[in-house]
Amino acid sequence: MLLQVAARALTAAGVGPGARLCCALSGGVDSVVVLDVLHALAPRFGFSLQAAHVHHGLSPHADAWAQACATRCAQLEVPFSLFQVSVARDASAGLEAAARDQRHAALDGVACDWLVFGHHQDDQAETLLFRLLRGSGVRGAAAMRAVDPPRAARPGRLRPLLDCPRSTIEAWARDRGLAWVEDESNAQLDFSRNHLRHRVLPVIGERFPAATATLARAAEHFREASELLDELAALDQSACGGQPLQLERVLALSDARVANLLRWRARQDNFRAPSRSRLGEALRQLRAVPASHPLRVELGDMACCVYRGRLWLEPAALEPLLAQRWSGGDALRWGGGEVHFLPRHGEGIARAVLDGAREVVLSTRRPGLRMRVGVGRPRRSFKKLCQEAEIPAWMRDRLPVLWVDGEPAWIGGIGLAADFACPVSHAGLVPQWRKWQGSSQA
Template sequence: MLKTDLLGDFYNQIKILCHEDALTDIHFHVALSGGLDSMVLLHLFARLRDQVENLQVCAHHINHGLSDNAEYWRDFCQQTCERLNIDFTCTHVNLRKQARTSLEALAREKRYASLINTMSKQSYLVSAHHQDDQLETVLLALKRGSGNTGLQGIRSKQALEIGYLIRPLLNFSRAQLEKYACHYQLKWIEDESNTDQIFDRNFIRHTISPLLKTRWPAIAKTVSRSASICQEQQQLLNEVAELDFSLCVCDPADITVINIDALKALSAARINNVLRYWFKLNNLKYPSVKQLSSLLNDVVLATQNATPKILFEGLTLRRYRECLYLVEDNANLVSDKPVIWRGQSKMSLSGGAINLNFHVSSESNNGIKINEDSLVEIYFRSQFSAKLMCTPIGRNGSRSVKKLLHEYNIPPWQRDSIPFVFVDEELTQAVGLWLCETQPVDDRELFLTIGFD
């Protein structure tokens, strides 16, 4: 026998998901599509508002413009909110189909972006995902061959860029929501696209799930339990990855570079775990099993002198000596001619990719010697011979620029973007790396300090 009134259990779920915050300090944003699930969610919040004084609730409807009924759905949602005395917002989004991106995924991405756009730090976005949605999500993950990350399914709470997303109906089945809606005589709309089984989720919903439930009536509940176990295990994997990554990262201030020797000291499973964690920290999608295998065999385990690279989502993963680098694929925008410094305090080079600041003083302050008539020019490596010799301060003997860049452990792809400072046609500095031994200018000498802005 299904429980008809879900309010008590719903209230408990809200308190669990918001356990550190007073409910009256939170602004709940209900994602309202007008379908059965979101209408039940809205109705439960309207009733909860009567129990919790000053509870702040609003509803946000996204109009994708994909259906001829889109305007009717918007009006239906607005009128329902007016009857329940709940603030209503509607946002229109334009969907442009992209290569290798499903329309369903694109709509979801645009929907969440629009919903989050109206939130604050104390906002909770609330969606109406339920237990049957969890079953569908896990089955889709199995179909794709997902690992533990995918088998987590839908999480009940997750942090957003602003605020949180919560799903307080995940413990309820669709059958419970239908019974509740019928008991309170709720009305809802049916999106005609939900019956189109060309979409994998709809095929699972209308063909696979009913068959599974006929054989195993509790399948949605047990799969939901498995997803919860995977979520707990993923949390443990993340904690291990965080510890391992702290041992592998070359500089905590630069998460794009990790040490290969430290990585190779781990087991294969922990290497893969760290690589996934590294990609996530750099806002990349998790690498596939095939990509992980290529990273391990072709990059991590490559010979010491090898410089392999793999393209990935606008970045290039490169190896240099004993480090792995995630490098942005920016075109080299070095100008054809050296740039003359004309006394300004700031200078932007390479299309804004490199910004320098300049400070002139009568005291050394680790600056280069100039006088009022000195010609100061900024060069890049391609604009002069790499065989040019100089003597960095504190070093014995001169070296070629090519050899010095190698000694300073500068990866090859970074060398063309290093600004070199010439004073009266003499190399005086590699910005951020070294100052050169230079001859005295005269009694009126000044000191010019140059650094990255």
């Protein structure tokens, strides 16, 4: 049965010849069984298999567990990696969460396409209850997914036994004569998950014998609802002008749809989901502050920004700004974005001027900066230029300035210095500042 269930999950994930799978091997019965199942399926699917164990150092038996994992992999001739991490016992999020974060951070460094975990149906039921009791929304109540595709530089997650009860997995281990280790911390009721597993779910099961399967099925319903909300957010983003969002169109949505859009956008950009209270405050300010007024509201590790009728998310703690010398390339890094140099005929800065300059540097403003943005117009101070361009105070120190032999030739968000304007008949380069998340501003 387990082989058929796992095979369906691998097929659904598109696993085939050449795919690289890594089993997250704790040494417990669940991970030992999933390693055994993957080893049996490897010839059929043509994937390469390896295993990795994370040594947390939290148990006096941790060395023995690591050795047991290494021994099992040697027996199966499966490549094995050992990661040792240090977990802060006084972490504010709790020991369980800190250990999990360290474990996933280590496993994400494995050179593979998929990390495979031994989570099963009982784990899914526990996860749903745990998250509901913490007040999770629809996405949190969807609990774990059998297939989480790879994204960015992170391997995908596969849980091929998620539909199988713990009893079936343990029966497979006994029938196959597999050896596994027992983590003594799994019996400690101080941990919330253990309390649910040993105290709460057995009581529920006395009255509702199929509770585990029913809760797992409920998680599937929540997952469907979560996917529909994601589809709605994608549609709303498109209707609101894409990235960056057009504030006027965003404000035409209901609060629930704006909140859903911002949560979805946060996930796309790898930010943590904002708390309900912080998101509510952001919505209040978005509707209360005049559309022409710049706004920046921090929501945990990200900030919701409004400027010139556009809305975007960016890191709350922005990257440091480092002066960079331009040597003819197409772009230079700037904070969380880039400044691109687009070739245009008769526009921007004359290419010959840039090529002939002694020094071209992208940097921040300098004391005494003054620039003329139009022929016949007076030179203006940096402060005055920002005021005229309605650039908020929180953005000014981060504006990129292109210095050509010590003179400001262009300021992001303000424009080109008239003294450096490219003649109509000449080849030019137009600087374009693409801020965080691809928002564009000349």
